[in-house]
Amino acid sequence: MRSEPSEKISKKALPVWRLKGAIESLFFAIVPIGYYFLYEGVGWPEWLLWVLIVGWVFLSFVQTFIIPSVRWRRWRYEVLAEEIDIQYGVFIVRRVLIPMARVQHVDTEQGPIYRRYRLAAVSISTAATIHQIPALTDEVADDLRDQIAGYAQTADADE
């Protein structure tokens, strides 16, 4: 049995994901708020309102505090001369192998939030799929991109 991929992503992913989780939770608040108007206007039962509020609080807590930590702990990657090995997922843990010879191009991406935290994501494209390693520090991301591009080129030449 093979062990987990060796590298972890930056610990700075946590605040970014927590922020994202919190923003998403705000969005879900629309359910209890919407129900509140039904309760006021049409007179739907009150107990369901409390159920929805408690549910929303619980969901927000899970989304902002628990899921980001689990996700961070799961996320691992390893780049070898022959292939890229990644592992991720909260409820479903996926383990993906991408041979270097199949890599078509690599990009680094950085959105506004990532820029604040000096983070970047590395996208790896094959002819059929795109995979992204999120939340790497700028330097690691750049190195990784160059490293993969280099390996991919030699793998191509070998075939």
Added chain:
Amino acid sequence: MPMNNEKRMHPAAILILFFTRLREFIVPLILIFVVGGTGGGFSFRWLLPAFIVFFLITSIFNWLFYKYTFNETELHIKHGVFVKKNRYIRRKRVQSFDVTAGILQRLFGLVKVKIETAGGGGEPEVEMVALEKVEAQNIKQQLLSEPGTDEEGVNSTNEEREITADEQVTGRSAPVGPEVRWHLPKSHLLLMAVTSGGVGLVFSALAALFSQFDQFIPTHVYENTIGFFLASSILFILLLIVVIAFLAWLIAIGLTLIKYGRFKVEKKGDDLIVSRGLLERRQLTLKTYRITAVRVVISPLRQPFRFASVYVESAGGGSQEEQGSTLLLPMVPFRSLEKTVQHFVTDFPIERPLTSLPRRALLRYLLRSAGPVFAVALGASLFVPYGAWSFILVPVALALGWWRYNSGGWTLDESESYVLLQSRLFQLARVSVPRHKIQDATYARTVTQKYRDLAHFSVAVLSTAAGKTFQVKDLSEDDARSIHSWYSYRPTSFNQKREDEEE
């Protein structure tokens, strides 16, 4: 190439472009017309002629400004009225060549040509709506003929080069006439039509049509009919449903016959030529070495007759209604399946004994298919009168889950260069993929699977629109791991696997 070699399409292109555009806009136009008829005031009646004139003019301009030249290496297309666009299609890049003769084209003895190159979304790169048959043949010859000197293939991707090299080793085939030919016998076509799954689709269309009838029928007739319906028994309504279903079935049979009539597959050198259709004749040319996966599909309706269909995945060539795949053999009897497939796409193994799923996966399969049905039935029985009857569907879903569990399986072929994955949604699908065409391999494990040593396994290959992923659910974890390390390019993992097998 001198510039004066530029050609235009056949002038009938104007008419064809015009009608295609008109067809696309016919529904909104009619709507406007109907609304305008009752609205009065603003002169809507000028709108339709205005649109027609506009379409006609743009069609003429499109034809006028669409010019092409071609030579041994590429096809060059210049088009655009205000913004001039140049498109160069290099021969090495051509993935598929599609010649269709629709009804309009047939009136003038013309054909439509679609050419696809690797990558770039769903739209074909070139679509020439009206060409003389000879001209289409010439372009095809130029763009697809056996490469004489293809040694400078710097631009082709590694996959392509790899296979061309292989082909040259296994024997060069001179492209003189088709080497293998297969056609769909009439009796099989009929069986295919009778067992086609299109019934459901046509049925819902018909039902929708019937339900819209009230808008066109005068009110008193409508009210009489409703009264009649209310008076008549539930038996009558059932009878009506049966009649509609039968009608739908007949229409579906007709549609299948028209679409797949005179189905023919030929192989010339590296070219696979698939032709089909009674009214609209479609001829698709694919390169065998671009095929990334072969998929055998057995529909439940055809299983009792022991017939299967064979699809191939390749970059380009796939059609929308086939989800980006290409139907290679629509109806093949089980007994000659492997032999027939091998004639056209050599090396893809089809019939191999599969490793089935472990017993402990059954529970997950049953829950997955019956769980949602149970939940819906529970809801229905609480809130809908007679809703409890929907619990009848639970055993059906359980049976389906069991069937799915029984259908799942995987194996590697004897040379260990192909993986075969089999699963069932409703239809049984067995896919055969060579290791070097797999773009990535994933094994996935949910939290609950972890304690039962089960895992999903999937591979992605290149297909027409984008990638396509094939998955088998709930393999034993050891099996999933062993396919995963079979796919791994890491030198050590391959050795490790060998050692495991020897132990």
